[in-house]
Amino acid sequence: MKKKRVIPVLLHKEGWIVQSKNFSEYKKLGNAQKAVQRLSDWDSDELIYLDISKTETYTTNRSDTAAPEYQDLGALLGEVSKVARMPITIGGGIKTLHDIEKRLRAGADKISINRAAIADPSLIASASREFGRQCIVVSIDYEEFGDERYLHVDNKNASNGNPRSALEWLLKVEELGAGEVLLNSVSRDGMKSGYDISFLAKVSDALNIPVIACGGAGNWEHLAEVLIETNVDAVAAANIFHFQDQSVYLARRHLASKGLPVRPPSIQMRSRVN
Amino acid sequence: MNSKICILDYGSGNVASVRNSFDRLGLESFISNEVSDIVRASHLVLPGVGAFKASMEKIENRLPLDVIRAQISLGKPLLGICVGMQVFAESGFEFEIYPGLNLIPSSEVIELPATVPKPHVGWDSIEIQKNHPILNNIDNGADFYFVHSYFVSKIDDSSLIANCDYGVKFPAVLARDNLIGVQFHPEKSQNNGDKLLRNFVELIA
Numbered sequence: 001m002k003k004k005r006v007i008p009v010l011l012h013k014e015g016w017i018v019q020s021k022n023f024s025e026y027k028k029l030g031n032a033q034k035a036v037q038r039l040s041d042w043d044s045d046e047l048i049y050l051d052i053s054k055t056e057t058y059t060t061n062r063s064d065t066a067a068p069e070y071q072d073l074g075a076l077l078g079e080v081s082k083v084a085r086m087p088i089t090i091g092g093g094i095k096t097l098h099d100i101e102k103r104l105r106a107g108a109d110k111i112s113i114n115r116a117a118i119a120d121p122s123l124i125a126s127a128s129r130e131f132g133r134q135c136i137v138v139s140i141d142y143e144e145f146g147d148e149r150y151l152h153v154d155n156k157n158a159s160n161g162n163p164r165s166a167l168e169w170l171l172k173v174e175e176l177g178a179g180e181v182l183l184n185s186v187s188r189d190g191m192k193s194g195y196d197i198s199f200l201a202k203v204s205d206a207l208n209i210p211v212i213a214c215g216g217a218g219n220w221e222h223l224a225e226v227l228i229e230t231n232v233d234a235v236a237a238a239n240i241f242h243f244q245d246q247s248v249y250l251a252r253r254h255l256a257s258k259g260l261p262v263r264p265p266s267i268q269m270r271s272r273v274n
Numbered sequence: 275m276n277s278k279i280c281i282l283d284y285g286s287g288n289v290a291s292v293r294n295s296f297d298r299l300g301l302e303s304f305i306s307n308e309v310s311d312i313v314r315a316s317h318l319v320l321p322g323v324g325a326f327k328a329s330m331e332k333i334e335n336r337l338p339l340d341v342i343r344a345q346i347s348l349g350k351p352l353l354g355i356c357v358g359m360q361v362f363a364e365s366g367f368e369f370e371i372y373p374g375l376n377l378i379p380s381s382e383v384i385e386l387p388a389t390v391p392k393p394h395v396g397w398d399s400i401e402i403q404k405n406h407p408i409l410n411n412i413d414n415g416a417d418f419y420f421v422h423s424y425f426v427s428k429i430d431d432s433s434l435i436a437n438c439d440y441g442v443k444f445p446a447v448l449a450r451d452n453l454i455g456v457q458f459h460p461e462k463s464q465n466n467g468d469k470l471l472r473n474f475v476e477l478i479a
Contacts (some may be wrong), residue, residue: 002440003417010459043464045397082294087297087419087462106291109323109462134393134421178394207447210391233396255356263397263417 003263005234006251007011008241009214010035011090012051015070016227018078019239020052021142021190027247028140029242032076033225037083037242039241041250043267048182048212048236050139053094072176074106081107085268091182092265095215100127104135112137112182117167118153121176127178137212138178143257144187174207181207182236187214190239192218195226204231218252227260275474279303280315282342288461292355294323299468301475302417309341317340317475318350319341321461322357326366326424329357330374331451336368340377342451346377351477353451356422359448359455363426377453381429385410390441398458400436400446408447408454412475416466418446418458425457452479 009019010032017035019027029035051073070076073093079087090103091112101109111131117124117138127136133231141152150163170181183198183203196215204211210233213226217237226235243248252265278375279296280447283289283305296303312318322329333339346352354362366383374383385441387439397417402409417450425444436447448455454474460467 002394003397003399077278078290079305080296082292084296085298085464085467087421087459105290107294109288109291132328134395177309180357180395198387208391209393210395233391247384268465 001261003045003230003261005212005249006040006223006255006262007046007048007212007234007236007250008044008049009050009236009238010039011238012053014050014053014055017242019190019242022163023186024073025190025227033083034077035242036080036088039248040083042083042246043263043266043268044248045263046087046089046234047084048091050112051090056093057213066271074102075101077106081161089182091139095129095182096123097130100131110135110137110179112139114139116154117173120152124173124176124178128179133177133179136178137180137182138173139182139184140146140166140169140173141184141186143195144185144199147198149196164241166199167206170203170207174209178209180210180212180233180240182212182214188216188244191216192240194218194222195235197226197229200226200232201230204233210234214238220251223251224258224260225253227255230259265270277316278314279317279319279475280308280311281305281314281319281321282328283307284336284386284422284461288323289321291459292319293306295468295471296430299471301471305386305415307337307443309338312338312341312345314358315350316479317477318345318352320352320354320358320361322355322359323421324357326357326360326368326374327370327372330361330366330372333361340470341385349452349479351454351474351479353474354453354455355461356457356459359426359457360426362448362455366424378426378433378448378450380428383423384403384427387441388442393421397419398438398440400438400458402436403431403434404436406435406447406449408449408470408473410465410469410476412469412473418463418466418470419448420446420458424455425468426455452477 063232085107089110092106095116149166214236362377362379433450438446460470
């Protein structure tokens with residue numbers, strides 16, 4: 001039986017793994033390879049790794065942390081994929097087919113495109129033809145206004161100007177050849193108030209490709225709610241997985257106890273060198 | 275035993291992930307399409323992600339297929355992963371019909387039914403149909419990581435080792451003499467995947 005996926009999201013910003021709130025406040029959490037190793041030890045179903053750096057910096061410039069420093073994204077991904085026993089989706093800064101190829105070569109299993117697809121929707125079709133639709137995840141950031149859901153673009157409030165409907169864009173994305181969609185509610189980012197159930201239900205019924213829900217998880221019950229009340233294929237979250245030891249194990253244990261179809265929770269005991 | 279695994283690189287498929295898995299298991303592997311490497315290897319791996327036709331074209335252009343076929347007839351174990359397994363078929367129907375390697379005659383690659391979400395992506399369980407050393411220590415119902423929209427159909431019962439049930443029952447593991455094919459990604463399937471890769475390396479020509 002096909003299992004519902006529980007997917008931790010790591011946000012990377014200029015060499016650091018960070019916590020984000022409303023896409024505008026960031027707190028430094030630590031080093032990339034260690035974070036990935038932990039999530040791998042907890043037998044995460046998958047990992048989504050989003051690079052939200054404004055500059056191409058992959059070093060923390062800190063001599064006191066003993067954290068590895070990386071020359072570029074390729075070097076970082078190469079190291080990260082060595083410790084990842086689960087599939088990794090890489091997003092952030094992808095604008096061309098070459099950007100995609102570079103990331104797949106460096107160890108990504110899937111890539112996620114976001115704003116570049118809005119700027120040039122044909123990128124979805126060409127990427128899907130070139131690399132196969134199964135490795136093209138289209139990620140969308142949207143804002144909630146009452147019952148309306150609009151694309152969040154460039155931090156502008158979607159109520160200004162000419163906001164585009166998130167659902168219309170998602171239908172178009174599927175038609176263009178996306179393999180999966182990752183939905184992130186900016187309005188709920190870091191708010192711990194629960195997922196956007198009504199919209200996720202609507203989208204997961206309207207699309208045939210798998211939907212990954214993100215944004216708003218504050219406790220394990222929030223994950224259960226979205227799996228019970230909608231047809232999404234996966235629940236993703238960032239912050240909630242990074243402040244508790246064995247978080248991924250605890251999440252799946254909670255979901256399994258509610259009778260939800262997730263993989264049995266498990267954990268790898270490794271002798272820790274550090 | 276002293277195994278040397280040659281991971282074939284035709285420009286499709288995440289060869290680095292497969293290599294990383296063997297590294298973690300402490301098994302010697304190398305990524306190469308050189309005839310000398312293919313001949314000296316104890317085991318061959320044909321990875322893959324993506325479309326059937328695109329993969330077949332790259333395989334025809336970049337791999338020394340005569341040498342690989344000769345090695346297969348000598349009994350060298352070959353593991354095909356995902357599209358690397360699908361190309362064992364006689365033909366594939368992704369976008370258009372295209373001939374496969376025909377290692378399993380009369381089999382064909384077709385699309386999953388329209389009634390299920392596609393691609394089939396994530397963890398799904400296998401239903402073991404027959405004992406085979408490739409599944410040693412792996413339980414019936416074990417979960418593996420899948421990501422695909424097509425599958426191999428029309429294989430004979432004798433080659434079918436395990437199914438997966440996703441709206442349709444399709445072969446998740448097949449074996450024919452020294453050929454092993456898996457529709458899922460053992461290199462991304464954590465403990466169960468590691469067991470399968472170890473089992474593969476224990477198959478001896």
